[in-house]
Amino acid sequence: MSTAAKSPTTQDTAQMNGAEIVLKALVEQGVEVIFGYPGGAVLPLYDAIFLQNSVKHILVRQEGGAVHAAEGYARSTGKVGVVLVTSGPGATNAVTGLVDALMDSIPIVCLTGQVPTHLIGNDAFQEADTTGITRPATKHNYLVKDITKLAQTVHEAFHVARSGRPGPVVIDLPKDILMGKGEYKSAEAFKRVSYTPRLDPDPKSIAQAVDLMLSAKRPIFYTGGGVINSGPEASAALTKFVRQTGFPITNTLMGLGAMPAADPLFLGMLGMHGTYEANLSMHGCDVMVNIGARFDDRVTGRLNAFSPNSKKIHADIDPSSINKNVRVEVPIVGDAGRVIAALAAEWDRRIAAGAKPDKKALAEWWAQIETWRKRDCLAYRKSDSIIKPQYALERLQAITAKRDDVFITTEVGQHQMWAAQYLKFQKPNRWMTSGGLGTMGYGLPAAMGVQIAHPDALVIDVAGEASTLMNIQELSTIAQYRLPVKVFILNNQYMGMVRQWQELLHGSRYSESYTESLPDFVKLAEAFHCVGLRATKTSEVDDTINEMIAIKKPVIVDMCVDQMENCFPMIPSGAAHNEMILGPDDKGNKGGGAGPISEEGMVLV
């Protein structure tokens, strides 16, 4: 019998070409979906994709969209997101997404095409020094120049992307490597010796941490994306442990969902637009338990005024995050889930042995926190006519509260911060936002990736009109794959966050922050085979949200909101946590804050 009919992927291993080797390695790594865009250098891979059925390819409309989609996919599933782009412009378009994934520690493997090895360095057509360009944009990158190393490189890339502190990895694939013949080798055949992230915490530091926690009078947990990245079990263990201790807890923007928002121990998000109670508790605490957060400048405010009287415990999987910005008393290197398990076990052991936390001090601490909570820092001026953006989100929250299948992505700006403040996350992996890089245009493609992973879920991109336009082309992808993504635009016609800073820092000179000639988003939705809805009055908000949810197709909602609304509370750049600005109607007596912003603060971003 002839062997000609065999499909390429089942041929003898010795006869596979590089593209087939790559695909087979992806399958072995459990990849189900690739987000990509073709071009000359990756045609062999696209040919191999055509001839198989195990991996589904999603054709985006711009490579930047592919990376954000893969990020959304990764963050909502805990799996590695996979991207495939061509050489030159395909690779350079992917760079923003790679840095975004790097800053937020999201596992991504990005395959980039490259000109054939003999042309590298010749300024060949669509040649770019992709490994050079992406070196500081990735956790690690590879240029494969030898087909015998190809399978190994793909396996290793997945290991690097998902282990330790996760991140993006690029594999640059010259076309001659994709077309050459080689042998497939499975992942078991290799082990990299130079890369061994530490997962288990040192028991000594765990004991010291629990010592501190037991002696605390004004403790607080401050947890971040590391807990989310460690898997849903880590969040569950955290919730249980926090409840056992009775300590208050705040989450970073990246960490929302690790502690159910409905829990009374949860103080909300902290940082620049965090709650009054979270920030003042951080300022006033005597023991801080940081798990998987990195003392980002958006969280700490002015460093020399950050939580001045506390002893700090910091657990992080990345030793370089510890003592980088803030000096801590008890450093713990390890995976967040394992650290929480170890802390909880040690806590139990001590309590069983008769250790007594200071219940009385803790009760006083909570009484203090309750007074801060009563300040009701998220209150805003209601209106019966004009839609307040906060109101739109409060209603979105209320209407979707009973559902267990809601996933939220965001763009970047005021709407993002309002979403973090007014939406309540009860579970991890339900909240996808660009934290570290703050990439406008993230939310729409990210929502697309989330919806691919969760076809029946309610996936909503809480958006600003300016950000939405940055990756609007992905509506075409959304239409092609019939993804019922909802784009919930809080349309203030301004780059609201820029306008807010101009109001506060630059004498209300709104330089270039107003967008003339915005598209008609309802018509735009229709042009992209989606449904467009618009609300212009407070009374229309509920119906619009209900209708959006009821439509089983992609929907763009044009919520026409108050153009001048500002996002509060706010800790101005360069200010301390206790120098927070509250909304114009704040009922508390103004102590500290709200003063003019210092020169030093002005230069900060």
Add this chain to the structure above:
Amino acid sequence: MSKNDPIERHTIAVLVDNEPGILARVVGLFSGRGYNIESLTVAETDAEGHRSRITIVTRGTPMVIEQIKAQLDRLVPVHRVSDLTMEGPHVERELALVKVVSAGEKRVESLRIADIFRAKAIDSTIGSFTFEITGSGEKIDAFVGLMKPLGLAEVSRTGVVAIARGERGM
């Protein structure tokens, strides 16, 4: 981070896989994060294992030095990072080739000084000497300084290599 923290000089040895781009990763890390490189040397030290050893001399506050080590250790092809300054006594050496072009009394004087410094003339013409000198950076600085009025024409230095004293290995 306090502004009053003292600036320290540290010599750090890094064992890496000898693969393309590794030096760019290390140098890019230093420039990207604003760390300072006083000297950097690199060469393969284990051909079979494809390992290279990089020696970096850097300056920074104790907190920055800790950051530098943690950041280096995070690079995937890095096997080990060793802070020789912290880990006990170590020896540092640098090699330089120093060309002096002169005649007459100056030429004789340069040879005399070279002798005191135990520098070897490894190339000579009627009008020039090229000396090879090894030692600490300060010793080489001193030698080069003395050669200046004596017709110093060119200097080529390797940068610092270093190793721990005694039986300890990396």
